[in-house]
Structures are given as structure tokens and as C-alpha cells.
Amino acid sequence: MSEALREPWDSLRRQREAASFGMWIYVSSEALLFAGLILAFAANRFLHPEAFAAAGRETNVIYGTVNTLVLLTSSLTMAVGAEAARARLRTLALRALGATLVLGLAFLVIKGFEWREDILQHLVPGPGFKLDNPETQIFFALYWIMTALHGLHLTGGLGAVGWLSWQAWHDERPLRSPAFEAVALYWHLVDIVWVFLYPLLYLGGRT
Amino acid sequence: MSEIATPHAPTAPARPHAGDSYLTAEQGIASWFLTTDHKRIALLYMAALTVFFFIGGAAAVAIRIELVTPAADLLSADGYNRMFTLHGLVMVWFFLVPSIPNTLGNFLLPLMIGARDLAFPRLNLFSWYLFIGAGALLLFALVAGGVDTGWTFYTPYSTTYSNSYVLTAALAVVLVGFSSIATGVNFIATIHLLRAPGMTWFRLPLLVWAIYGTSLVIVLATPVLAAVLLLVVAERAFGLPVFDPARGGDPLLFQHLFWFYSHPAVYIMILPSFGVVSELITCFSRRQVFGYSFMVYAIMWIAVIGFLVWGHHMFVSGQSLYVSLAFSFLSFVIAVPSAIKVFNWTFTLYRGQITFEAPMLYALGFIGLFTIGGLTGLVLASIPIDVHVTDTYYVVAHFHFIMVGGAVTAFYGGLTFWWPKVTGRLYPQFWSRFGAILMFFGFAFTFFPMFIMGFLGMPRRYQVYPPEFQVWHILSSAGAVILAGAYLLPIGYLAWSLFWGKRAGDNPWEATGLEWQTSSPPPRDNFRSPPVVDTGPYDYHPDGEGPHHTERAPHRMQGRQT
Numbered sequence: 003m004s005e006a007l008r009e010p011w012d013s014l015r016r017q018r019e020a021a022s023f024g025m026w027i028y029v030s031s032e033a034l035l036f037a038g039l040i041l042a043f044a045a046n047r048f049l050h051p052e053a054f055a056a057a058g059r060e061t062n063v064i065y066g067t068v069n070t071l072v073l074l075t076s077s078l079t080m081a082v083g084a085e086a087a088r089a090r091l092r093t094l095a096l097r098a099l100g101a102t103l104v105l106g107l108a109f110l111v112i113k114g115f116e117w118r119e120d121i122l123q124h125l126v127p128g129p130g131f132k133l134d135n136p137e138t139q140i141f142f143a144l145y146w147i148m149t150a151l152h153g154l155h156l157t158g159g160l161g162a163v164g165w166l167s168w169q170a171w172h173d174e175r176p177l178r179s180p181a182f183e184a185v186a187l188y189w190h191l192v193d194i195v196w197v198f199l200y201p202l203l204y205l206g207g208r209t
Numbered sequence: 210m211s212e213i214a215t216p217h218a219p220t221a222p223a224r225p226h227a228g229d230s231y232l233t234a235e236q237g238i239a240s241w242f243l244t245t246d247h248k249r250i251a252l253l254y255m256a257a258l259t260v261f262f263f264i265g266g267a268a269a270v271a272i273r274i275e276l277v278t279p280a281a282d283l284l285s286a287d288g289y290n291r292m293f294t295l296h297g298l299v300m301v302w303f304f305l306v307p308s309i310p311n312t313l314g315n316f317l318l319p320l321m322i323g324a325r326d327l328a329f330p331r332l333n334l335f336s337w338y339l340f341i342g343a344g345a346l347l348l349f350a351l352v353a354g355g356v357d358t359g360w361t362f363y364t365p366y367s368t369t370y371s372n373s374y375v376l377t378a379a380l381a382v383v384l385v386g387f388s389s390i391a392t393g394v395n396f397i398a399t400i401h402l403l404r405a406p407g408m409t410w411f412r413l414p415l416l417v418w419a420i421y422g423t424s425l426v427i428v429l430a431t432p433v434l435a436a437v438l439l440l441v442v443a444e445r446a447f448g449l450p451v452f453d454p455a456r457g458g459d460p461l462l463f464q465h466l467f468w469f470y471s472h473p474a475v476y477i478m479i480l481p482s483f484g485v486v487s488e489l490i491t492c493f494s495r496r497q498v499f500g501y502s503f504m505v506y507a508i509m510w511i512a513v514i515g516f517l518v519w520g521h522h523m524f525v526s527g528q529s530l531y532v533s534l535a536f537s538f539l540s541f542v543i544a545v546p547s548a549i550k551v552f553n554w555t556f557t558l559y560r561g562q563i564t565f566e567a568p569m570l571y572a573l574g575f576i577g578l579f580t581i582g583g584l585t586g587l588v589l590a591s592i593p594i595d596v597h598v599t600d601t602y603y604v605v606a607h608f609h610f611i612m613v614g615g616a617v618t619a620f621y622g623g624l625t626f627w628w629p630k631v632t633g634r635l636y637p638q639f640w641s642r643f644g645a646i647l648m649f650f651g652f653a654f655t656f657f658p659m660f661i662m663g664f665l666g667m668p669r670r671y672q673v674y675p676p677e678f679q680v681w682h683i684l685s686s687a688g689a690v691i692l693a694g695a696y697l698l699p700i701g702y703l704a705w706s707l708f709w710g711k712r713a714g715d716n717p718w719e720a721t722g723l724e725w726q727t728s729s730p731p732p733r734d735n736f737r738s739p740p741v742v743d744t745g746p747y748d749y750h751p752d753g754e755g756p757h758h759t760e761r762a763p764h765r766m767q768g769r770q771t
Contacts, residue, residue, distance in 0.1 A: 009245070009325065009326060009330060010319075010324060010325035010326035010327075010328075010330065010403065016402060019402060020328045020329075020398050020402045023398055023401060023402065024328060024329060024332075024394050024395070024397075024398040027393075027394045027397050027398065027428055028390070028394050028428075030428065030429065031390050031393075031394070031428045031429065031431070031432045032432065033432075034429055034430075034432040034433055034436075035432035035433070035435055035436050036436070037432075037433070037436075038432065038433040038435075038436030038437060038466055038469075039436050039439075039440070041466070042436075042437075042440065042451060042462060042466065045459065045462055046451070046457075046458070046459070046462075049457070049459065050457055053457070127448060127449050127450055127456075128448045136455070136456040136457055137456060137457035139450055139456050140450060140451060140456060140457055140458055142449075143443065143444070143449035143450050143451050144449075144451060146443070146447070146449055147439065147440065147443045147449060147451075151439065
């Protein structure tokens with residue numbers, strides 16, 4: 003088992019502080035990445051309210067809602083996993099991390115089914131688009147970009163959680179390692195981004 | 210400052226030769242390409258940036274040769290577009306943005322605050338590989354056929370009409386952006402958490418403050434660039450229309466999002482130069498910097514207000530006049546902290562014991578060139594004048610005065626100042642001074658004529674122009690020859706110094722920062738014993754009144770080794 007304390011730190015407490023603080027800074031950066039896209043969405047929604055309402059009714063609210071619940075639950079298991087690792091409760095930590103992996107994968111699978119249905123319904127902008135109003139294509143352009151980028155972030159999160167779980171499982175990473183908490187913070191960011199995307203994409207046209 | 214007794218390795222006894230210089234502590238190719246030492250990574254960055262500086266510089270040479278005559282002779286119209294795009298893309302994202310932070314900053318930041326390394330050493334190495342990957346992708350785009358949109362990627366040209374490698378170049382810029390963000394995160398965490406005992410926030414050297422402000426801007430602005438370029442990529446690659454006017458999209462939205470990053474990016478490029486120049490001016494005038502706390506506030510003020518002025522790039526885009534007025538006003542507001550800095554440097558010189566070593570010559574040149582660049586920025590911030598000179602050489606001259614006359618001059622100044630610390634060698638002062646003076650005149654010679662021809666109406670980005678502008682273009686191209694010589698000269702004498710230069714002591718300039726208390730070059734762990742600090746920086750005349758200007762004042766080191 004390798005040592006939890008790394009260069010250039012003198013104490014694990016300080017190193018943990020740095021891992022969390024660094025991740026918070028990165029999270030603020032990621033927040034602005036999605037904020038840029040959400041701003042583009044908001045500006046276009048302001049310019050074309052009718053088209054955005056009509057297009058918003060075409061998204062699949064069932065899949066969206068189920069996925070929201072799945073992802074929120076995964077944040078719970080992720081938080082349990084990180085805290086359990088910190089308290090060095092090995093079994094609980096591994097189970098919670100495993101549950102996080104399963105829920106994250108479930109999100110992507112459900113999202114895959116939803117994307118498939120969107121394609122079958124001709125909701126990809128371009129010739130043969132389902133709706134007549136060309137401005138609705140802007141809504142779906144942003145729908146595809148934002149959900150794809152979110153999916154990409156979730157895939158990255160799955161990779162990180164999977165890697166940490168693998169290392170913890172094989173006793174290659176001590177449970178006191180600050181990495182668990184840092185990855186958990188990232189996971190919550192991905193979750194919170196979805197909390198913004200869900201109402202914008204699925205609820206906006208249905209109020 | 211000589212209590213360097215038996216050096217005890219602070220931690221990690223397994224590390225080889227912890228007391229040796231970082232250059233010799235480990236040997237072999239892998240010890241460089243897999244290093245987590247911030248000093249070695251700084252050198253890796255320096256090597257990569259030198260390559261990109263040559264590529265971007267070669268494009269500038271092609272542009273200046275083409276513009277010697279009013280007709281098109283060297284390049285096709287399309288080739289010319291690709292050439293200035295290459296110049297802009299490479300110089301902005303692969304040289305200027307990372308120049309001072311990733312080389313000098315990477316090297317000096319831990320040394321200046323008394324740390325052993327950056328907070329996340331492996332992230333630091335990762336950011337270099339990301340930079341190299343992005344650079345390779347950009348080079349592929351340039352070799353495969355180039356990009357003709359200009360560095361600004363304006364839509365709808367970039368999304369719909371351009372028949373060039375926009376996609377690859379945009380992805381390369383997104384990638385290099387994440388490399389910047391990684392570095393920014395690392396710097397912020399390091400400054401917050403790894404300062405030596407007693408190194409309080411208001412005892413930080415101004416270069417550290419400047420890098421802190423820069424990192425904040427990098428972390429908060431760069432992701433927006435990534436977002437908007439991803440929208441361009443999506444529109445080009447997958448036909449997802451966000452900016453397509455035919456489907457109700459708004460090309461102006463692109464400009465807003467793009468400049469939301471790209472104006473703060475100007476401050477990413479110039480803030481580190483402010484930090485470097487503050488170090489040089491204080492050292493070679495043997496004076497405490499005038500108004501330290503206001504220098505700090507000015508840095509942070511610029512970092513914050515820098516986010517609120519992007520609309521001044523869009524005065525002729527058709528945006529609301531009231532919006533333009535607000536952005537114009539804020540652009541005047543942001544000139545105030547820059548002016549504070551210029552005045553404070555000048556006051557630092559006042560009654561100082563000025564000596565004219567090469568770094569000081571660069572710094573003094575910086576103040577002059579930056580002042581001209583800044584004042585013409587105010588001219589451009591006034592809407593009526595901006596409408597007149599938009600997209601002319603006046604604008605080209607203005608931003609080159611800031612970014613080349615300012616940032617590149619400061620980069621060379623910092624390089625000559627810290628070169629003895631980085632390599633442990635001194636270079637010939639005569640050639641170095643000559644190079645500094647040559648750079649000032651070469652620069653002014655190249656870019657000052659652009660103000661005149663720009664004001665007379667010479668538009669930017671044109672290869673064929675009316676013959677009455679030829680005299681200015683010839684002046685400018687002739688100056689560029691001198692400037693190129695001034696850029697190449699240091700490469701010669703610095704390389705010479707590596708082999709034949711005299712050994713530099715720990716502190717050849719008698720400067721006060723913590724980085725000057727360790728050996729040159731520093732050991733792998735930076736300090737043989739952990740430093741502590743009990744005074745502010747730049748204590749060049751600890752006895753209160755400075756002595757007569759013919760006598761060199763005593764100084765006191767910031768902090769001491771325990």
C-alpha cells in the first residue's frame with residue numbers, strides 16, 4: 003500500500019485541504035464552461051420564446067425525470083463513499099463507490115435510449131427535422147451539445163471513480179487518500195449541472 | 210544569510226541527491242519527461258514555447274515581406290489569410306498566454322513563497338503534455354492546409370463558409386485552454402496553501418500577486434472560450450446550428466462569448482509582465498516599490514474589471530449604443546489601475562540608485578512602450594474614434610504595443626534577470642544591454658508607423674493596399690528586421706553562457722526575494738532548510754533614508770533560512 007501523503011506536503015490534513023480546494027477551483031472553472039452554454043441557451047430562448055417552448059415539448063420528460071432521480075441518488079452514494087473512505091470503513095466505502103458506478107452507468111444507458119429515440123423521431127437539426135419552425139433547431143442543437151458534454155463529463159467521472167475503486171479494492175490506494183473527496187466534489191458538479199439542464203430542457207416547454 | 214549548515218533532507222529520504230542542483234539531481238531522458246519538479250517543467254515549457262515563438266515569428270516575417278510592396282507578390286490572397294491566422298493563433302495561445310506564467314512563473318512561484326514545489330506536481334506535468342498535444346494538433350492543422358478565419362474564428366464565416374481546418378484548430382485551442390486551466394488551478398492552490406511561515410498575503414512579491422490575478426482570470430475566463438469554440442465545432446462538424454442566421458441563430462452571440470474570454474486574455478498576457486517589471490524596477494533602483502498595497506489592489510482591480518469590458522471589441526457590430534457607452538466607460542475605468550502601476554514604477558525610480566543592467570533596460574523600455582499601448586487603448590475606448598479606426602493598423606499597433614512591446618519585452622527582461630538563478634551562469638552584459646536597447650528601437654520602428662498608417666485608413670488583414678501607404682509599410686518591415694535580430698540575439702548569448710559563462714553566485718543582483726537565498730541553480734527541493742519570513746518584500750534600504758545616489762544602499766533579505 004503506497005503512502006497517502008505526497009510531495010510537497012508535510013501533513014495529510016493540509017494535503018486534503020489542497021485537494022478539496024484545488025477541486026473547488028476547477029469546479030468553478032467547469033461551472034463557467036456550462037454557464038457559457040446556458041447563456042447561449044438563455045439568449046436564444048429570449049429571442050425565440052415560442053420556438054423554444056414548442057421544441058421543449060418534444061424532449062422525453064419520462065427519461066429525463068428518471069435520469070434526474072438516478073443521478074441525484076448517485077450523488078448520495080458518492081458522498082457516502084467519500085465519507086466512508088475518510089473514516090476508513092472499507093466495506094461501506096467500496097459498496098458505496100460500486101453503487102455510484104452502477105447508477106452513473108445507468109444514467110448513461112438511459113440517456114442512450116433517449117438519444118436513440120430522439121434520432122428516430124428526427125430531432126437532429128438538419129434536413130428532415132421534425133418541426134417546421136427553423137428556430138426550434140437551435141433548441142435541439144443546444145440540447146445535443148449540452149447533454150453530450152454533460153455525458154462526457156459523467157464518463158470522465160465514471161473513469162475516475164472506477165479507477166479509485168479499483169485501487170482501493172486492491173489496497174493500492176490508502177482510504178485516507180484525499181482523492182476520494184476530490185472526485186466526489188467533481189461528481190457533485192456533474193450532478194448539479196444536470197440539475198440546471200433538466201428544467202431548461204425538459205420542463206421549459208411544459209409549464 | 211549563510212547559516213547553511215549540514216543540509217538535512219526535509220522529507221522523502223528515498224529521493225536521490227536531494228542536495229544537488231535540480232539540473233544534476235537526476236539524469237537521463239526520463240528524468241526530464243517524467244519529472245514532477247516545477248523547475249524542470251518550467252524548462253520543458255521554455256523549450257516548447259521557443260519552438261512556437263519561432264513558428265509564429267516566421268509567419269510574421271512572411272507577412273512583413275509580403276507587405277513591402279502594395280501588390281501581392283509572395284503569397285496568394287488565401288495564403289495571406291492563412292499566414293496571419295497562423296501568426297495570431299500561435300502567438301496568442303501557444304506563446305503569449307503561457308509565456309511568463311508557465312516558464313518564469315512555474316520556476317519562481319514556489320521559490321518566491323518558500324515552497325518545495327507546486328501544490329499538484331503531477332498536474333503540472335500533465336498540463337505540459339496537454340500543451341504539447343494541443344500544439345501538435347494545431348501544427349497538424351497548419352501543415353495540412355492552414356486556417357483562414359483569423360485568430361478570432363468569427364461566425365458565420367468560421368462555421369459555414371471557411372474551407373480550411375477550422376475544426377482542428379478550434380479543438381487545439383480548447384485543449385490548450387484546459388492546459389492553462391490546470392496551471393491556473395495549481396498556482397492558486399499553491400499560493401493559498403504553500404506559503405512559508407510568515408509569508409503573509411501582503412508580504413508576497415508582486416510577481417506572485419500578478420500570477421495570482423492571472424490565474425484567477427485564466428480559471429474563470431478560459432472555460433467560456435472552450436464553450437464557444439465547442440459550439441463552433443458542433444456547428445461545423447455535426448451541423449448543429451447555434452449561430453446560423455438562416456435558422457434564427459445570432460452570430461453576435463459568438464462575439465460576446467468569444468470576447469468574454471479574449472478580452473480578459475489580454476490581462477492574462479499583461480498582468481504577469483507587471484509582476485516581472487515590478488521585481489526588476491525595485492531591484493535596479495534599490496528602492497522599495499512605491500505603494501505596494503496599491504500595486505496589489507491594481508492587479509486585482511484589473512483582474513476583476515477585465516471581465517466587464519469585452520463589449521469594446523464590438524462597437525461596430527451593431528450592438529445597442531447604450532451598451533457601447535457602458536463598455537466605453539468601463540474601458541476608461543480599467544485604465545486607472547494600469548496608470549497607478551505606471552506611476553508607481555516611476556515613483557519607485559524617483560531618487561532611486563538606478564543602474565542600467567540589461568534587465569533594467571528591458572523594464573524601462575517596457576514602461577515606455579506599455580504607456581503608449583495603454584494610452585492608445587484609451588483612444589480606442591472612445592466610441593467615435595474607434596468607429597473611425599476599427600479594423601485598421603491603428604488597432605494592430607495598439608495591441609502589439611501591449612502584447613509585444615509590453616509582454617514580450619517583460620518576458621525577455623525576466624529571462625535575463627532570472628537566467629543566473631535558472632542556470633547558475635552569467636551572460637555577457639554588453640551583448641545583453643545591446644540586445645535590450647535594440648529590442649526597444651526595433652519594436653518602435655516596426656510598430657509606430659502602424660499608428661500613422663492606421664489613422665490614415667490602412668485596413669488590417671489586407672495584403673494589397675493603395676501605394677500611398679507603402680512608405681509606412683517599408684519602415685515597418687525594416688524595423689521588423691531589427692526586431693528579429695533583437696529577439697535572436699539573446700538566444701545566442703544565453704546559449705554561450707551555458708558553456709562559457711561565469712558562475713553566478715546565489716544572488717548576483719543583490720535582490721531581496723526568497724528565490725535569491727538558495728543556490729543557483731537551486732537544489733531539487735528548492736531550499737536546503739525551510740525558509741521563514743518576517744518582513745515585506747523589497748527592503749532595499751532597511752535603515753530608513755537611502756544613502757547618496759552614488760553609494761549602493763545596503764539591503765535586507767526577505768526572510769531567512771532556519
